[in-house]
Amino acid sequence: MNPTTPQYGDLALFGHDPLWLVILKALVLFIGLVLLTLFTTWFERRVVARMQQRVGPNRAGPFGLLVPLADGIKLALKEGITPANADKVVYLLAPMIAAAAAMLVFAVIPLGPVVSIFGVSTPLQLTDFSVSTLYILAIASIGIYGIVLAGWSSGSTYSLLGGLRSSAQMVSYEIAMGLSFVAVFLYAGSMSTSQIVAGQTDWWYAVLLLPSFVIYLISMVGETNRAPFDLPEAEGELVAGFHTEYSGLRWAMFFLAEYVNMINVSAVAITLFLGGWRAPAPISTVWSGANDGWWPILWFLGKILVMLFVFVWLRGTLPRLRYDQFMRFGWKVLIPISIVWILLVSAWRGIRNEYGTDLRTTLIWLGVILFAIAAIAFLLDLRRAPEDEVVEPTYDPYAGGYPVPPLPGQEFTYTRRAPQTVPATVVETSALESTGQELEGDRNE
Amino acid sequence: MADVTYEEAYGDVLGDDAAADDMYAGAYDTTEGRVYTVTGADWDSVLAPPEGEKERVVVNMGPQHPSTHGVLRLILELEGETVTEARCGIGYLHTGIEKNLEYRTWTQAVAYVTRMDYLAPIANEAGYVYAVEKLLGIVDDVPERAQLVRIITLELNRIQSHLVCLATGGFEMGALTAMTNGFRDRELVLDLLEMITGLRMNHAFIRPGGVAQDIPEGGVAKIREVMRKLPNQLDGVPQLLVDNGIWKDRTSGVGYLDLAGCMALGITGPVLRAAGLPYDVRKAQPYFGYEKFDFDVPTADSCDVYGRFLVRLEEMNQSIRIVEQACDMLEPGPVMVADKKIAWPAQLSIGGDGMGNSLEHIRHIMGESMEALIHHFKIVTEGFHVPAGQVYSAIEAPRGELGVHIVSDGGTRPYRVHFRDPSFNNLQATAAMCEGGQVADVIGAVASIDPVMGGVDR
Structure with missing residues (x-):
């Protein structure tokens, strides 16, 4: 040429x-x-x-x-x-x-x-x-x-x-x-x-x-x-x-x-x-x-x-x-990892320009280790399940707001809201009459 | 004639000339009783936000939408991507099957009910036939071989129905290859059903008293061969999805419905079993001899879409087990009840022009026996009488408990037939599963209910 x-x-x-x-x-x-x-x-x-x-x-x-x-x-x-x-x-x-x-x-x-x-x-x-x-x-x-x-x-x-x-x-x-x-x-x-x-x-x-x-x-x-x-x-x-x-x-x-x-x-x-x-x-x-x-x-x-x-x-x-998972992946994984990686690359470039190749090998390894730690920390944070304390499941048919049958391994027991027998009481007739009068009074008004 | 005309009762709403000039009968000119006119509100006023609220977005997902399983209409109120209110609109596939049954003989009804839940035609037939046999009092007279053939077809039906559910569910969340794998495997099962019944769907195969025809020669060997092949084949869907991180994220914790919710809404089938309760009609109230089979009822405790996905996967394996056991139990014998007053007079056979009435039988009635001809004519056109009474029977359809309530007045036609279709009941859970979630979760939740609109609307 x-x-x-x-x-x-x-x-x-x-x-x-x-x-x-x-x-x-x-x-x-x-x-x-x-x-x-x-x-x-x-x-x-x-x-x-x-x-x-x-x-x-x-x-x-x-x-x-x-x-x-x-x-x-x-x-x-x-x-x-x-x-x-x-x-x-x-x-x-x-x-x-x-x-x-x-x-x-x-x-x-x-x-x-x-x-x-x-x-x-x-x-x-x-x-x-x-x-x-x-x-x-x-x-x-x-x-x-x-x-x-x-x-x-x-x-x-x-x-x-x-x-x-x-x-x-x-x-x-x-x-x-x-x-x-x-x-x-x-x-x-x-x-x-x-x-x-x-x-x-x-x-x-x-x-x-x-x-x-x-x-x-x-x-x-x-x-x-x-x-x-x-x-x-x-x-x-x-x-x-x-x-x-x-x-x-x-x-x-x-x-x-x-x-x-x-x-x-x-x-x-x-x-x-x-x-x-x-x-x-x-x-x-x-x-x-x-x-x-x-x-x-x-x-x-x-x-x-x-x-x-x-x-x-x-x-x-x-x-x-899903939309929210996708956005979370972008903002919480890709962008932070990018930033850390850029930081490492630029630091390495800067050090190499300053000190030549002597430090290079050490710093490569340092950088690799640092990056690995950062990446692992991120992944662990993502994978970490929300820490709920484990509640020992006890059978309560009304716990969910609607009666449920016992699951396998559960014993059926009567609980507080199960129907109870109530002794019959005599309703006084005077009480009934008084309410009736009140109702009539209402109607008259 | 009505005692009071509409105009006398309500005044001249249309104006004097409207009725006089019109040569056709007007909207309100009726001869029978009082007329109720039901009109809806203006659409804009329905959509308009209540006083003091900001604009709201209402999306009609369906009835023509790629992932509403036919013609389900989901009316979603959105706030951004979040669903604040979800309602189902059904009835777009109403076919009047239940009403039609009242004008057909007890046997003819089979050809109608098979078209209800079109992904589980055999289950519809079995549920109906089981109820009729209960009313007839011939449950124990149905030959053993017929019961086993019923069970084989029922379980094959369950496999193909679950495969459609998994395939379309995967497709709706973007897993294209899971869909094609699912439909590929379904072909194997449909081929078997075609071999046994003659048709890929709408079989009309299970009849009161037995089944329409026996398994053809060499059929059992073919079934065994496919059952050996199927467990490997069925891996096509789970290998792509079970351990797939994206799939898990999309389905775990989505469409949550716990046991109390299931009980309150009358949910059955895989949705209920994914909430932990091992309720399966095959175990709870065995029919057709299911008590003789060794199979498990898979459950999950996650109450979500992922759990239902796993339950369906395992149910297919259990169905394969049942079919294999049924093949072992099969022994030669009749497949129709012995009582000639109930049994369809002829078995089908293959002739030069395809499948039809057996030529031997036709020669018998046309050339040999006048009585046989009369009997054939009577039972085919008039049908048999079923004792008056009513019965409810339930079987385990792929989507849950399929209940059939039949009332007979003692005639040759049903007085009333009602189906408790599991799709219909399970669809109630849509609002409970979807509200508060994302738009994308609605798709997953509805797919996990696996509604078939043919069954919902009937």
């Missing part, structure tokens, strides 16, 4: 593309995402069907690959119903916000190194800048507006509850997600996606920063409203959640947004933790040319497929969490 051209990982690479190339890249990204969404729906249905000993879609095209296309055409031709109670403008705007925001994230995802397109040398990435990871978080936040507004504007209780849930859920899981990025920033020394990928030449951050990676994996499922965190569209409870009232192409846009978001968070996970477009270890060690030219797109797509499989796997395995 010419020594005057900047190396990969230098932001000077970006921003010099001619206009036609920018448009071309954007167009390819857009079409690629839509096609990948079609593929993802097919992939999900086929994989989950296999997990459940079913066949899945297999009619249109080879292996049913064209079924999503047929679905899309069907949705496009269906009537888009607008409920009478809906706030029309917002109702129409919401799916567009959701879909548009979903499409924007891929602008900063690095798909490969510098290649030559029609004689122009350019990295396989639409653009990059020094805070592109923050851009991803910002766009994800805008995507939430689509869901919240859809839930609010539909004029239906199910939609409202779905929108409410999703706003709370996505906001809290965005915090955990953002915190999991911090350790990566500390390591890479940058918030630019291409520089973060360049920083993972030797080791993936998923290995170096395993806790961050795990936290990100969990929060990315929460962020995309996928099972087991699919509370906003929990079909057992809220019919379809925020998009209950949507139909036709507007519903299809939400659908598109959800699947593109799945691809987005997978791409972010790959970029930040799984080495980006770089070939995984066995391939890159055997074949030195694996990370050159157009090959990285293949590795990138392969990694995306693995991440999508994880999504499907979760959906096929786990039941849905």
Whole structure:
């Protein structure tokens, strides 16, 4: 490579593309995402069907690959119903916000190194800048507006509850997600996606920063409203959640947004933790040319497929969490662990910068031990059952307010409120008469 | 004719012209007695908050909702995610079966009652037939083999019903694979029921005096084979859920109803047994010879959805035990009572065009014996007489105690048949289980009651 051209990982690479190339890249990204969404729906249905000993879609095209296309055409031709109670403008705007925001994230995802397109040398990435990871978080936040507004504007209780849930859920899981990025920033020394990928030449951050990676994996499922965190569209409870009232192409846009978001968070996970477009270890060690030219797109797509499989796997395995349990998990587990972990990482980085590598081994172990203690303490606190003093159950048929038969091992005994024999008493007639007179007196008045 | 017309009694509400110009009878022109007009309040006024209260959110969950088990309507009053008031709306699947029975012979009724609780058709038939046999006084005359075949089908029915409950319950809480596993296993049991009765549901198999037909050749071996396979298969649901942390969190302590609550509301079945009381009609008042079988009544003491889930799982294993024992006890013999005045004249058989009356029998009545033809005609069209009186009998259906109250006036048709369907009684617990919980808990609680609306509304 010419020594005057900047190396990969230098932001000077970006921003010099001619206009036609920018448009071309954007167009390819857009079409690629839509096609990948079609593929993802097919992939999900086929994989989950296999997990459940079913066949899945297999009619249109080879292996049913064209079924999503047929679905899309069907949705496009269906009537888009607008409920009478809906706030029309917002109702129409919401799916567009959701879909548009979903499409924007891929602008900063690095798909490969510098290649030559029609004689122009350019990295396989639409653009990059020094805070592109923050851009991803910002766009994800805008995507939430689509869901919240859809839930609010539909004029239906199910939609409202779905929108409410999703706003709370996505906001809290965005915090955990953002915190999991911090350790990566500390390591890479940058918030630019291409520089973060360049920083993972030797080791993936998923290995170096395993806790961050795990936290990100969990929060990315929460962020995309996928099972087991699919509370906003929990079909057992809220019919379809925020998009209950949507139909036709507007519903299809939400659908598109959800699947593109799945691809987005997978791409972010790959970029930040799984080495980006770089070939995984066995391939890159055997074949030195694996990370050159157009090959990285293949590795990138392969990694995306693995991440999508994880999504499907979760959906096929786990039941849905309840809203309060889910929020508790986010705020009381993920976020505190994130904070402690960031503290440890930054302390270690600071110490290493100050004292060099001498202290390093000791401090690694210290940090590991401290983290282990903190994690165990947290888990114990979660698992600790509320301490009730054990009351020896004695049989009292009236204890619950309604008489119950004795359970096995209990003896039937008469208790205070059991019927008692009362000796018959003679009611004096004078008493009766007096009450009768009083009653008559009342009537007369 | 009425003594007083509506307008005389209440004045001209509709206006002078309304009745005069209309060629059809008006809403109030009736010829029979006093008319009561029942009108509801305006919907907005029903939903409007009481004076001095803030806005309240009322959600109609159902009758068309993915997880209300058919057409149950849950009217929930919400405060955020918390349910402050829960009420059931029923009657969307009312089919008038009980009334219809009064116009059918005692035997024909079987084909109606089987359609009540459509997940436990055999139990409905058994409950009804048991009551009829009590009235006829032939409980002890029913052949041993018929009783055992009844027990086999009853227990198979229990397994398939519990599997639907577990599968749909899991599905409603997002466990998709638990659902498909449950329905996969149910197919095995339904295949057996199809082999024995000819149908997957609505069997009309248990008839007064016995059963419609014997187990086909090789059938017992097939039942044994499936019973050997089933315990492994049935693991498909529990392996995914029993030790699953999310499932436990979703079900433990949810839909709590303790023993006192169960007794006060008349709850029976797995819900009652999950509160600790081992009440099972099969043990408490054995019928069809259940006293000869060795099985346990599983209980739980957690009084919650998780406990009911475990009770149902274990009950399926106990049912497998019972079916295996019944297969061992089976001995050749008739499957219909010997009394020709009660027994259906022909057994079914498979012909070239499928199942129907046996050709041999038809040759007999059409070609050989006029008396046989008359007898066949009489008992099929008119039916048999049942002594006047009334009887209540109970059996253990998958959802609890299924009681049947029959009144006979001595004719060939019931005077009145009433079913105490366990779904109906258990559904009363909805409010007690759901109020104060979360919206998501309502789903779990209702799923654990396992109401079947066909049985509730009848």
